[in-house]
Amino acid sequence: MIPALTIENLSKVYGDGFEALKGISLEVQQGDFFAMLGPNGAGKSTTIGIICSLVAKTAGKVSVFEVDIDRDFAAAKKYIGVVPQEFNFNQFEKALDIVINQAGYYGLPRELAAERAEKYLKALGLWDKRDVPSRMLSGGMKRRLMIARALVHEPKLLILDEPTAGVDIEMRRSMWDFLRKINAEGTTIILTTHYLEEAEALCRHIAIINKGEIVEHSSIKALLRRLKREVFILDCVEEAPETVQIDGFVVRRIDSHSLEVEVEKGQFINQVFDELGRQGIHINSMRNRANRLEEMFVNLVEGAS
Amino acid sequence: MTLREQYVAFMTIVRKEIKRYLRIWTQTLLPSAITMSLYFVIFGSLIGSRIGEMGGFSYMQFVVPGLIMMAIVTNSYSNVVSSFFGSKFNNSVEELLVSPTPNYIILLGYVVGGISRGMLVAVVVTIVSLFFTHLQIHSYFVVIVIVLMTSTLFALAGFINAVYANNFDDISIIPTFVLTPLIYLGGVFYSMDLLPDFWANVSKLNPLVYVVNAFRYGVLGVSDVSLPLAFGMIALFTVLAFCFSMHLLNSGKRLRQ
Known part of the structure; x- marks a missing residue:
């Protein structure tokens, strides 16, 4: 089975000279539920930004399902759905329009886009809010809207950057259930989170990034066995x-x-x-x-x- | 992406853009209609009646093409600059950047959105102008081609402005301090024949002179500049603006970290 994500010697130096990533390498297997942990500024979001093309890498290689992003980024992007840390949708657009438009950017015909939007907005409990301008949604609903938007083209790899930040416990649990379900259905999930309980409850493998370097890359079980x-x-x-x-x-x-x-x-x-x-x-x-x-x-x- | 998928992505952007400016029509369509009506009343009827003929036409007939073109220029420009900068500001541009939509489709989508608003406002202003004067079109071909080329050029210029803008002040600086003076000095309200030779020659450096005169030729059949030269200049500026816009998108300058 080919890996869902392969990162080799990835480095990123920002314009001000800050070295956000110092040649990290990691591999995420298909079907895995993978946690990326690290303190603030460790390089997690930079890594995700590079994978989904929002950040230009300085050196290294990234492949998504063995498609090198330098060779065919468009093909690689089709495999990826991304839920960023910050809300990044037009606050004046309706929830349904946001999801349908995103499907359009992936080339999904309008009818199929509408079907998919209904499917995922319903699955995430937002169908009743479909005609509400997104700025009127609660914080938890906005997070779920971003998940629906990321899933509308049915990516094989879903990347979530702190998806439950600022979400109440009940909502967090229901999001966990949803993520477990789509993972069980075959979607590979990479998750960054500050809630370590979340990583322990959901994920099978883990990478810990600190100051641009990977300090741990193993299964959660193996990691916990090392507890003293x-x-x-x-x-x-x-x-x-x-x-x-x-x-x-x-x-x-x-x-x-x-x-x-x-x-x-x-x-x-x-x-x-x-x-x-x-x-x-x-x-x-x-x-x-x-x-x-x-x-x-x-x-x-x-x-x- | 297949061609079919690219077409879907393109239409998604265009549809979104049209929906956006129609949703806020009181800010996007109405102001031009009101402003142009005031121009027609003040410059056309009140002052124009005392000016008499210009270029062989009543002053009202003379200024109408320039005013329509002014509406096209400002609306195609401001639609793209405000929409694209807005999407940068609220980070929703990331929706496009993470998708497989090619950069040229992103650019074309926004430009066609700007063109459509420019043309819609042109129709509104033309209808308003018919309340003040009689209009007959000298060459539909010239009118259509020049409107398309001009709105494309200024939509591209708006895109470049949006990429470089860091805040909302930056998207009003160019329209206020560059575009408006160029429009006013571009022969909207007067014929180049009225200028001394030196200033007439200086005016030829102003791209708006070619735009306004080419459009005036399409409507009235008169122009202060040669038509092929006008088309050539507009085409040249459009190609340059397109290439530079594509360079900005491909390099990710000010869009990707």
Whole structure:
């Protein structure tokens, strides 16, 4: 199977001399759900800009489904749908017109464009708003409108640059469900996000970019296996004692009914439960304190700086 | 893209452009009709009646072709400059840039949008002018060709302005400080015969002189400049403007980072 995206030694130096990308290379397989993470200014949006032709690269090679963008950008563009970080549609145009016009720019005949627009506006819950000028839509609706617009030519590769930024939790979950569905139907998805929970929940592979370089490129499972330590919150049935001690573990009392326990790699959480039971402390629920990927991300980014 | 797909993309841009200026017709079509009516009343009827004949025609008949051409020039220019700069300003130009639409189709789409507005306003102004004077067309061929060439040239000029503009002030500087003086000094209101030789020769550097006189020839059959020279100059400026516009699009200057 040919890769959906291949980037080789890609670099970008802006006019003011800022080196946004320092020869990065990565590959995204067909059908993958791929996360691109990194702090602000790391080079994620520059990479996406180059892939979809909004940014001119300084050096390197980009191929989309083995079509080199330097040789046949028009063919490569047909494979790509892009949802940018900022709203980039005419605020005075109606939602339906925005989607239909985008289909037209890809050469889809008017009737087919109208069919597709209806399909994706319905799928994203915007059909009722089709005749509303886009400036009247809420932030979440505008994001979904950009997704509908990006999908109208049914690209094989969908690139989303922070699609859930500023979107409420319920809307975010429904967008996740939608993205999972189209990924299951065969669309390769590349996602940049600041919500590491989002990457962990959705994606199978990940690249972490920092200061224009890729500091990690692997599967999320492999990455998480390398975690040295996890922190769990334990909710107690009765009020917890002021101090709790378990040999080999760091335990903190957060409030009257919650404890925080650090479990190092190689240790077992069962040991904690056994010891707490012996001390008469009964637990009725448990959860991760912080997003696990977030911890790994901070380690990698801080380690690189 | 296949030719059929390119045609669809082209028509999408043209349709969008026409829809845009029709949606805001009070800002795009009405002002020209009102302004030209005022010109007809003031210069044609009130002042013109005291001026008498010019170039063998009543002053009203003499100024009508120039005023129609003035409407075509300003509208084809301002349609493209405001629309394309607007799409740059709100980043919606990215919708086109990420698509496989070839650059020449993008340019043609915007230019044809500008031409259509220029021609629509020309029709409106011509209808208004019929309330003030009688018009007969000397050469339909010259009229049609010169209107198409002129609106194409100024639509392209508007596109170049839009690419270079950084803010909304920049899209009014050229129309205010360049286009308007050139139009007023381009023989809309007077015949070149009235100028001393020196200023008549200087005026020949003004492209609007060729545009206005060629159109006046098409309507009235008189011109201060030779018709082939006028067509040649307009064609030359149009080719240069097209090549430069394509260069801007292909290089991505001020459009891509």
